[in-house]
Amino acid sequence: MVPTENDSKLTRELGLAAVFTTAAGTMIGAGIFVLPGPAAAEAGPSSALAFVFAGIIALVATMCAVELATAMPRAGGPYFFVSRAMGPLVGTIIGLGAWLALILKGSFALVGLGWYITYFSSVSVLAVAAVGGIFLIIVNWLGAEQSGRLQTFVVLGLLMILAVFVGGGVPVIDTSNFDPLLEHGWNGVITATGLVFISYLGVVKATAVAGEVEDPGTTFPRALIAAVVFVTLLYAGIMLIITGVMSLPEIEASTAPVADAGELFLGTVGGAIIALAGVFATVSTANAATLSSSRFPFAMSQDGLMTPKLRKSSTRFGTPTRSIWLTGLIMIGLALLFDAEGLAKLGGTFGILVFALLNVTVVLLRGAQPEWYDPDFRTPFSPWLPLLGATAALLLIPFMGLLSQVSAIVLIVLGIAWYYVQTQIGETVQPDHTIGDQLQRVQYRQAIDDKAERLGTEVDTHSKIVVEVLQERPNRDLLAIVAAFARRYDATLDVVVISEVPAQLPLSEYDPRLDRAWVDTLERRLESTDCDVNFEHVLARDRTDALFDQIDDRTELVVIDWYAPIEKQYLRGSHVDKILHSDIPVQIAVLKHRGMAKLQDIVVATEEKPYDRTEVELADAIAASTNSSLTLMKVIPADASQEMITTAKEYLDNLQELVSSPTETEIVLGDDVRTALIERGDAADLLILGSSSHPVPGFFGPTTDIVAAETESSVLLAKDPETMIPWYRRIKRRLFD
Incomplete structure (x- = not known):
């Protein structure tokens, strides 16, 4: 089910032009009117490149936002996208980040408004910012319709004025102003890129109309991508004109650089018109920031x-009154505390975190593949392009000053603390799943793909299974089980008895004879398996080394019969312990026989982790050979989210389709995982358990060791070579391979 707040459908009537103008309007504003001076101070003549680089990073984030919006078209915004994918903890961080980013963008615009008002009158910049902020709070409080009308009017006017500016400015550019182009080096360009990044923050807002777009899979991405490219070229062009007609000292000293540049080639009236456009642009940006940012605390509440x-x-x-006033007053307060450059850097820092999380969200959802995730548009070259975009964005933060770096860390810590405080208050937090649930889904998908690939691989007709048996202990059930494995793998059974010879006794003097009656019984039972069997008695100083010598590149599986209790004092340092902790690249199975009369009920049990390939393959082989019932059982916490339960059910259903034997699935909710596994094992004839999903100092893993020791049924413990691969590497393989 698509995670949406409202399942009502929207009329799809917005075309390419409408979406393009909406998206472009979210970006055209105070940035280009206020930032040329600070950008030129950082990057010099190459400051236009900063707008280009910031635009490229924004373009990648836009594609990711479009993908998320077409998968969740009934609601929009980075907070909703990320929280529904990664859960409320990460949602809190991005919600606060997006809120503060837009507040800072509004504060920055209010300071810019004061700058452009001073072009006409020598009034206090901060006084203008405060009055302008109060005015916009009231406008947004009165209703979004009034705010939207003001926004549309301002954007159309800006486009016309900027078109005149570009048309008149290109012919008078003095190319000598660009020599040398990289006067401040690449560090200056990168620093300026972070500074101007705030100009592109609004583009994500345009994704909110995804549910109203005709043919969203093509129209929506084309419109937004075209808008980002258009605005990037427009900003770069304006910056080229400013640096081409003014000297760097003049640009840095100007509080209205676009107007001052326009006055040089459009005259006094032209400069005044552009200054008026700067007023409109800063009002537009501050208004849009107030409108959109006030919705974040409303949605989070x-x-x-x-x-x-x-x-x-x-x-x-019908407007969120308290949210609007809270947001607006914070916006005014920040405008009074910081200058335009400081506000731009802080806002850009939080915006970078938001854009990076959007990119990562796409990568995560692509890997997890939840049923509801079916976007009409998919970001190309995923996961590499989204991750490259996220990395490029995050790499800007070190160039944005100590305050920005500290603020980014504080935001993350504050978000985590805020989330845990809210959960303690008693308020029901939504959504009820976490990022861990999505990572679990990624692991499940990888496990299913691995098993499907394994089943589709042709079996080596020359493969073999090495079975170690103990003298005078002919375990009939062991032989029946390994015969099932041999039939599954179409393998030869290499049955070996290893006799350890004490070091003080020469091998030539050791009597290698086995009990004849036991050998006759063993050979008779081996013949009854209808498998190709090789029997060998080996004399060795070290039992483990002798078994390793039996393993070669044809070996599919090593099966060991274990008679001692499954307890640490018996396992530690034992033959089985050495084999389990070796790096042999084969599957291992250890059978603990507890006198099962007949195999009828086989249970494969695990906790939250996916099954190992080995335990499922072996269980399927035994069930098929003995006509036993097979149950795939999974125990998950009693307080598990619905997302976790659904994911576990989907995983078991998918796994059920891959096995050849009739199979049932069973999900048990319980806080005591070990007790649940033991109780289910007691009711079965054979309990099959996998090893820990990561290397542990124990044997098969804490839970598996205890369950195997305490259950009353026979236990087959399986270990896959993949177990020694850390979980993060397996997730990486799922996301990138």
Whole structure:
């Protein structure tokens, strides 16, 4: 089911032009009117490159946002996308980050408004910022319709004025101003890229209309990609004109660089018109920031991540009153505390974190493949392009100053602390799943793909299974089980008895004879398996080394019969212990026989982790050979999220389709995993357990060791060579291979 707050359908009537203008309008604003001075101070004549690089990073994030929006078209915004994919903890971080990024963008625009007002009158910049902020709070409080009308009018006016500026400025560019181009080096360009990044933050807002777009799989991405490219070229062109008609000292000293540049080739009236456009642009940006940022605390409060007071709307105007006033007052306060450059860097830092998380969300969802995730558009070259975009964005932060770096860390710590405080208050937090659930799904998908690939691989007709038996202990069930394996792998059974010869006794003096009656019984039972069998008695100083000598590149499986209790004092340092901790690249199975009369009920049990390939293959082989019932059982915590339960069920259903034997699935919810496994094992004839999913100082893993020791049924413990591969490498393989 698609994770959406509202399942009602929207009318799809927006075309390419409508979406393009909407997206372009979210980006055209204060950035290009205010930032040329600070950008030129950092990058010099190459400052136009900063807008290009920031635009490229924004373009990748836009494609990821489009993919997420077409998968979740009934709601939009980075907070919703990320929280529904990664859970409320990460959602809290991105919600606070996106909120603060837009607040800072609004504060930055208010300071810019003061700068452009001073072009006409020598008033206080901070006074203008404060008055402008109060005005916009009231406008947004009165309703989004009034705010939207103001926004549309301003954007259209800006486009016309900027078109005149570019058309008049290109012919008068002095190319000598660009020599040398990299006057401040690449470090200056990268620093300026982080500085101007705030100009592109609004583009993600345009994804909110995904549910209203005709043919969203093509129209929506084309419109947004075209908008980002257009705005990037427009910004770079304007910056080229400014640096081409003004000297660097003049640009750095100007509080209205676009107007001052325009006055040089459009005259006094032209400069005044562009200054007026700067006023409109800064008002537009501040208004859009107030409108969109105030919705974040409103949405987070609906998910239980902020106080319920913020979710209340005005009965008269239908707007989130408290959220708007809280956001607006913080915006004004920040405008009074920081200068434009500081606000741009802080806002850009938080925006970078948001864009990076959007990119990572796409990678995670592609790897997890939840049933509801079916976007109409898919980001090309995934996962490499999204990860490259996220990495490029994050690499800007070290160039943005100590305050920005500390702020990024504080945001993450604050988000984590805020989340845990809210969960302790008692408010129901949404969604109920976590990023761990999605990572679990990635592991499940990898496990299913691995098993499907294994089943599709042709079996080596020359493969063999090495079976070690103990003298005078002919385990009939062991032979029946290994015969099932031999039939499954179409393999030869190499049955070996290893006699250890004490070091003080020469091998030539050791009597190698086995009990004849035992040998006759063993050979008779081997013949009854209808398998190709090789029997060998080996004399050796070291039993483990002798068994290793039996293993070669044809060996599919090593089976060991274990008679001692499954307890650490018996296992530690034993023959079995040495084999389990070796790096032999074959599957290992250890049978602990407890006198099963007849194989009828086989249970393969595990915790939250996926099954190893070995335990499923062996269980399927035994069930098929003995006509036993096969049950795939998984124990997950009683307080597991619905996402975790659904994921586990999907995994078992997919696994059920891959095995050849009739199979049932069983999910048990319980806090005591070991007790649940033991109780289910007691009711079965054979309990099959896999090893730990990562290397552990124990033997098969803490839970497996205890369950195998305490259950009353016979136990087959399976270990796959893949077990020694760390979990993060297996997830990496799922995401990238």
